[in-house]
Amino acid sequence: xxxxxxxxxxxxxxxxxxxxxxxxxxxxxxxxxxxxxxxxxxxxxxxxxxxxxxxxxxxxxxxxxxxxxxxxxxxxxxxxxxxxxxxxxxxxxxxxxxxxxxxxxxxxxxxxxxxxxxxxxxxxxxxxxxxxxxxxxxxxxxxxxxxxxxxxxxxxxxxxxxxxxxxxxxxxxxxxxxxxxxxxxxxxxxxxxxxxxxxxxxxxxxxxxxxxxxxxxxxxxxxxxxxxxxxxxxxxxxxxxxxxxxxxxxxxxxxxxxxxxxxxxxxxxxxxxxxxxxxxxxxxxxxxxxxxxxxxxxxxxxx
Numbered sequence: 001x002x003x004x005x006x007x008x009x010x011x012x013x014x015x016x017x018x019x020x021x022x023x024x025x026x027x028x029x030x031x032x033x034x035x036x037x038x039x040x041x042x043x044x045x046x047x048x049x050x051x052x053x054x055x056x057x058x059x060x061x062x063x064x065x066x067x068x069x070x071x072x073x074x075x076x077x078x079x080x081x082x083x084x085x086x087x088x089x090x091x092x093x094x095x096x097x098x099x100x101x102x103x104x105x106x107x108x109x110x111x112x113x114x115x116x117x118x119x120x121x122x123x124x125x126x127x128x129x130x131x132x133x134x135x136x137x138x139x140x141x142x143x144x145x146x147x148x149x150x151x152x153x154x155x156x157x158x159x160x161x162x163x164x165x166x167x168x169x170x171x172x173x174x175x176x177x178x179x180x181x182x183x184x185x186x187x188x189x190x191x192x193x194x195x196x197x198x199x200x201x202x203x204x205x206x207x208x209x210x211x212x213x214x215x216x217x218x219x220x221x222x223x224x225x226x227x228x229x230x231x232x233x234x235x236x237x238x239x240x241x242x243x244x245x246x247x248x249x250x251x252x253x254x255x256x257x258x259x260x261x262x263x264x265x266x267x268x269x270x271x272x273x274x275x276x277x278x279x280x281x282x283x284x285x286x287x288x289x290x291x292x293x294x295x296x297x298x299x300x301x302x303x
Contacts, residue, residue: 008055008210008229011279015118018147031046032044032045032046033046033049033081033082033191034045034081034082034083034084036084036258037055037072037260038086038091039089039104039245040054040056040084041053041054041055041061041104042054042055042058043091045081045082045084047067047082048066048067048068048073048074048076048082048095049063049064049065049066050063050064050065050082050084050091050093050106050297051063052064052106058260059284060227062105062106063106064102064106064107064108065082065093069097071100071108071111072100072108073172073267074093074096074100075095075096075097075167076096077096077097077249078233080100082094082095083095083120083121085121085122085123086123087101087123089104090102090103090104090109091106092123093143094120094121097113097114097115097236098111098113098114098274099111099112099114099121099151104299107303112150114150114269115153116130116132116147116151116152116153120177121147122177122179123179124146124177124182125181125182125199125241126148126149127146127149127154127199128146128148128149128150128151129144129145129146129147129157129179129199130145130147130151130153130179131143131145132144132145132156132302133142134159138165138166139161139163140162140163141159141160141161141162141223142159142160142162142175143156143157143158143159143160144157144158144159144177144184144186145157146199146201147265155200155201157184157186157197158177158186160173160188161199164246165281166244167244167245167246168241168244168245168246169246170245170246170247171216171247171248171251171252172190172226172246172248172250172252173188173189173190174188174189174190174253174255175188175252176189176254176257177188177255178257178259179259180259180260180261180262181257182195182198182199183196183197183198183286184198184199185186185207185257185259185264185283187257188253189211190248190250190252190253191205191208191211191216191252191253192208192209192210192211192253192254192266192268193206193208193253193254193264194206194207194208194254194257194264196283196286201240204286204287205286205287206286206287207264207281207283207289209291211253211280212269213250213251213252213253213269214250214251214268214269214270215249215250215251216248216249216250216251217245219288220251221247224247225238226240226254228234228242228243232287251268251269252269253268254266254268255267255268255269256265259283261284262282262283262284263280263281263282263283263284263285264279264280264281264282264283265279265280266278266279266280268282272296273298274297274298275296275298276296276297276298277294277295277296277298278294278296278297279291279293279294280292280293280294280295
């Protein structure tokens with residue numbers, strides 16, 4: 001019997017208004033890796049397949065994609081998730097070596113080849129904002145770049161050095177970004193702060209909250225070490241990886257976030273009673289943001 005994934009689809013936009021948590025059971029998905037809501041549809045990726053559901057009733061609408069290198073196929077790094085963004089309501093899939101365009105019904109439209117590593121890419125106006133990497137001997141730096149339509153880097157907006165000598169700084173700082181229209185949102189550092197920029201890198205404002213960061217305990221560290229020792233990709237090198245880690249005393253304030261219609265949905269590292277903490281913030285006016293709601297959500301996964 002197929003396992004059923006019970007997703008707590010915060011459908012956070014609804015939660016921000018009603019305070020209710022909407023839950024839907026989505027059949028046919030064994031191992032979901034990426035989830036995003038756009039234009040009334042829920043997109044869930046499972047390996048190289050994109051499943052599309054109705055937000056209203058959870059009904060499966062269609063699926064598209066498979067592993068491979070053909071026009072409607074996606075090549076992926078082992079253990080990574082397929083990444084999507086949307087252009088005029090239609091899904092765009094970023095995979096190794098190419099960008100694939102589809103219509104709302106999942107029909108293939110076109111594709112664009114690229115040599116850039118497409119780990120995380122979003123539309124930013126007429127350009128792209130993309131995660132980049134630089135390596136100089138033992139120094140590894142992660143960057144947020146603005147790229148042209150061919151995903152060639154035009155400008156580096158922000159960088160974060162993740163190594164210190166031969167050691168790796170794990171969970172020291174938040175490093176994430178999202179885009180909407182001509183706005184770029186970057187969470188960086190240890191505090192609850194998200195910078196808002198235009199696509200030229202000009203600062204437009206900041207979203208900032210006072211926040212007491214969660215302590216990184218021995219239990220947290222043991223869980224991280226266990227993951228390295230049991231994951232097929234890292235298991236042969238687990239001891240070497242673990243010995244190279246530099247870990248902070250506290251988690252950064254922000255774990256992840258998304259933005260929709262000027263509303264930020266921010267996940268922290270704080271958990272209690274199997275629930276995860278979320279903040280919902282109105283950032284339509286980046287110079288005068290407003291906290292709409294703070295809540296704890298229970299997210300179920302069938303492992």
